[in-house]
Amino acid sequence: MKQRRLHNEGAPGWAIRFFYWYCNDHLCEAVMGDMLELYRRRRSRLGKKRADLLFIFNVLHFLQPFAIRKRSHSTINHIAMFKNYFIIAWRTMSRQKMYTAIKIGGFALGLATCMIIFLFIRHEISYDKYYTDSNRLFRMYNQYKGGDDSGNWTSFPAPVAQILRTDFPDIEKAGRLIPYNWYNAGNNLFRRQDQIESTYEEGFAYADPEIIDILQIPLVYGNPRHALDQPNTIVISKRKADKYFPGEDPVGKTVIFNEDKSRPYTIGGVMKEFPVNSHLQYDFLITLTQEEFWKGEQTSWCCWNYNIYLRLRPDADPAQLEKKLLSVRDTHYVGYLKEMGDKSLEDVRKYHSFRLQPVSDIYLQEEVIWDNLRHGDVRYVWLFGGVAFFILALACINFINLSTAKSANRAKEVGLRKVVGSVRGYLVRQFLTESVLYSLVSFALAIVIVCLAMPYFNGLAGRTLSIPWSAWWLFPLLLLSVLVIGFMAGVYPSFYLSAFKPIDVLKGSISRGTRNSKMRSVMVVFQFTTSIILVIGTFIIYRQMNYILNTKVGFDKEQVIMVQGANTLPNQKTFKDELRKLPGVEDVTVSSYLPVEGTKRDQNSFWREGKSKEEKSIGAQKWYVDEDFIGTMGMKLVAGRNFMQEMASDSQSIIINEAMAKEFGFKNPVGERIMTWEVFTVIGVVEDFNFESMKGEIGPLAFVRGGWGSIAAVKVKTEDMAGMIAQVTNVWDKVMPHQPIRYTFLDESYARMYDDVQRMGQIFASFAVLAIVVACLGLFALSAFMVEQRNKEISIRLVLGASVNSIFRLLTQNFVMLVLISFVVAAPLAWYLMQEWLKDYAYRIDITWDVFALSGLLSVLVALLTVSYQSVRAAMVNPATRLRSE
Structure with missing residues (x-):
């Protein structure tokens, strides 16, 4: 660029620099002189701003074709140049087979991990995104913000x-759904009318006819408008239709x-299966x-038993609609509470x-919204996304470390290229091309690893992930990833290597690999810090799971056989009596x-009789059980007595847990009378036990007597469980000869x-191992x-007498020191992160020092095992073989 000697007269400097950048040299001085002269006159007349x-x-106006600087065209044949780059890169890879294998292998492992996690995250965030009008589909829920009752x-x-x-x-359509075990929702025995033997099926839900339209459920057979509009009709999935009515149109059967x-x-329609990325997974919709x-x-x-789904009109505002919905609460629900004489209506209006x-x-x-449905966890999405980033960073660090460590081997090449006229830009381009080549080979290997590892990952995660080969975006995304990751990994080594000065290289003043060793040490510390955090996290997750599965939960879960379908027995009492005759059977309840999750739940409101105007109601589970339930489950009565079959008055009796007694403030609960649309007398208090996930505190629970149920729980004591199952x-078979038995175990x-959580722990452990390997x-x-x-x-x-042990210490002490520094950095970070994770559990372990000691020692x-091979090998070689050239 021509040197600028004119005074700028206060004109914008960036505009002057831009002018000199684009303008032809023979025009620059004359035109800029005229512009500055004109600028000086305007400034005195119009002011500086204008x-x-x-x-x-x-x-900008002078930016015309005639005025633009003509750039000199390079005579370099770019095709030949890049061909040369690839040849040099391939020869370098061939000469350094071990380093090449480690670069590509580490890169491929990191990339494969990222691909699998990408597929997992893509699957998790895709749930219910397939609706054409997903922005208009909503589910209603209740929110109560009132201190401990929130x-x-x-x-x-x-x-x-x-x-x-x-x-x-504003609401175009509204429909109800019952998604949990309630009456015929949940699971049932199912058969065609003309069959004799029933089959146990899961995936039943009650639904309004509007649900088919709201959730855009496509029907293979039947009219979606009328499939559920008649009483006692049902819509079944295509796979169940093929199972029970192969090759037929079952509508009307x-x-x-x-x-x-x-x-x-009567079957009113056959629907396609819900997509795997739907939060609803049902095979049967009952009208x-x-x-x-x-x-x-x-x-x-x-x-309160119904979930409600809505489709709003296109112009509806959900936030405004929420405010309007308060009128339903104030008009109907509060009116109902007032009719019942419940004092909590003021709290309802407020909270x-x-x-x-x-x-x-x-x-x-x-x-956290209680809905009895299976959910993902957005925190795991973020967590695994972070793990993918860090494992990829570890792989890139390997590439950078090895490239800079081996820089002396490329120094003469860089010096000679500069001597014969190469500029730094071309050298950067060469090394970036090598990096992209490494990335390309690593991507090919990573895809092979993903294909091999996907079945294992699906088994761990309980998913059905696959590479979407037919997706239009796959190969452009892979190509972009190759370029971006190759550039990211190669940019620092490229600028580092291309910065060598020819004079220093030819004089031999470039130290062999020691330059920038501090940066390599920092990167090693980062690698092992990440790995140690993952190892500590894995240990704590496994300890928490072991605590959950083995701690006492207030009931006996070992050796309890759960026989399904007891509601179809002609006489449950006869079945119980026959089971009790078997040796090894301790008790039976129905x-x-x-x-355990997956069994029936029934939430009710309870309040003290005669005091509803002074006290608010308490939400509690109400379970119908028989007189054998508490004994069979190994629960403990801390006050009062159990139900008794011979006492007819026990139909109006109730047993509550300690949490419910505490909620009511009972000092002596036995004899107290409480209400839930009928009056009950408390006859006993059962010790608290975990009847939901241990993530939450034990809530209020009440037992009322009921002699009917769908599961026969058989408590046994035997060393021959297979023989007991046979009995x-x-x-x-004697009671139900045409119906095969179905059973599971309570534990x-x-x-x-x-x-x-266990699956995620196993995935986390797998990623921790991968991070350590990389x-x-x-x-x-x-170390090599x-x-x-x-x-x-x-x-x-x-030669001077050093022992093998001293050589081993010399070669390993720096690496051990780096790992110890990594541990010091990782320990507090891991402690904080795992404390945050454990906060989700009301019942949890304490993080103890031995977890950190074990992780640090491991x-x-x-690290010692990794560097020992090279260190011991170096110490055992005969010195003469290395010094003979001297």
Whole structure:
């Protein structure tokens, strides 16, 4: 650029620099002189601000084709140049096979981990995003913010949906769904009317006809407008239709639930299966048309059993609609409480509200909303995203460390290229091309690793992930990733290597690999800090899971057989009596309610008799159990007595847990009378036990006597469980000869409550191992390079009498020190992160020092083992073989 000698007269400097950058040399001085002269006149006449604007306009206006500087065209054949770059890169890779294998292997592991995590995150965030009008689909839920009683839940009384349809023009459609075990929702025995033997099926839900339209459920057979609009109709999935009616259109055919021949159901339609990324997974939708579970249930505000889904009109504002929905609460619900004489109506006005949740937010909901559905965890999405980033960073660090460590081997090449005329820009381009080539080969290997590892990951995560080969965006994304990651990993080594000065290289003043060693040490510390955090996290997750599965929870879960389908038995008492005759059977109870997820739940409001005007109600679970339930489950009565079969008055008796007694403030609960739409007398108090996940505190629970249920729990004491199962099966076959027995074990059902957390712990452990492997690959390569660099020094030390042990210490002490520094950095970070994770559990372990000691010791041992091979090998070689050239 031509040197600028003109005084700028106060004109904008950046505009002058821009002018000199684009303008032809032969025009620069004359034109700029005229512009500055004009600028000086305008400034004296118009002021500086306007003169600046006009000067900038002149600079930009002069940007014409005739005035633009003609750039000299390089005569370099770019195709030949890049061909040469690839040849040099390939020769470099071939000469340094071990370093190349470590670079590519570490890169490939990091990339494969990122791909798998990307597929996992993509799957998790895709839930319920497939609706064409997803921005208009909402689920209603209740929010109560009142101190200790705060919470969110999705159940509503039966009349709410109809009120929404008629009174709120912003709502286009409203439909109810019962997604949990309640009457025939949940699981049932199922058969065609013309079959004899029933099959146990899961995935039943009650639904209004509007649900098919709101959730855009496509039907293979039947009319979506009329599939559920008649009483006692059902829509089944295509896979179940193929199972029970192969090759037929089953619409209009009759099916039987639970051997109840008095109430057959007619198939109104066949739907496609819910997508795997839907928060709803059902094979059977039972109509709610004219359904009434007890007299007056459809018009009563007493019981909250229905989830409500809405589709709003295109111009509706969800936030404004939430405010309008308060009128439903104030008019109907508060009116009902007032009619019941409940004092809590003022608290309802103050703390309670109806909220709208987008359907697309349900699976990864950030708020805890009780809905009895399976959810993902947005924190795991962020966590695994972070893990992917750090493992990829570890792989990139290996590449950078090895590239800079081996820089002396490329110094002469850089010096000679500069001597013969190469400029730094071309050298940077060369080394970036090599980096992209490494990235390309690593990506190819990573895809192979992903294909091999995907079945294992799916088994761990309980997902069905696959590479979407047919997606249009896949290969452009892979190509972009190759370029970006190759550039990211290669940019620092490229500028570092290209900065060598020819004079220093040719004089031999470039030190062999010691330059920038501090940066490499920092990177090693970062690698092992990340790895140690993952190791500590893995240990703590496993300890917490072990605590959950093995701690006493207030009931006996070992050796309890759960026989499904007890509600279909012709006589439950006969079945129980026959089982009790078996040797090894301690007790039997029949109930639909058990202290594991997936069994029936029934939330009710309770208040003290005669004191409803002075005290607010308490929300509690109400379980129907028989007189054998407490004994069979190994629960402990801390006050009062159990139900007694011979006492008819026990039909109006109730047993509460300690948490419920505390909520009521009872000092002596036995004899107290409490209400929940009927009056009960407290006859006993059972010791608190965990009947939900240990993430939450034990809540209020009440037992009332009921002699009917769907599960027979058989408490046994035997060392021959297979023989015991055979005996129980024989008893079942005598009572139900046409119905095969179905059973599970209570301890296995309890463990399944924590399946997701255990899976995530196993995935976390797998990623921790991968992080250690990637870090150790880099450490192994650096130790090999260090030994190569100090070969002659080691040989001279050996000649002078150094022992193998002293050489080993010399070569390993720096690496051990780096790992110890990593541990010091990682320990407090891991402690903080795991404390935050454990806050989700009401019952949790304490983080003890031995977890950190074990993790630190393991890290040091792994590091020592990694560098030992090269160190011992170097110390054992005959010095003469290295010094003979001297």
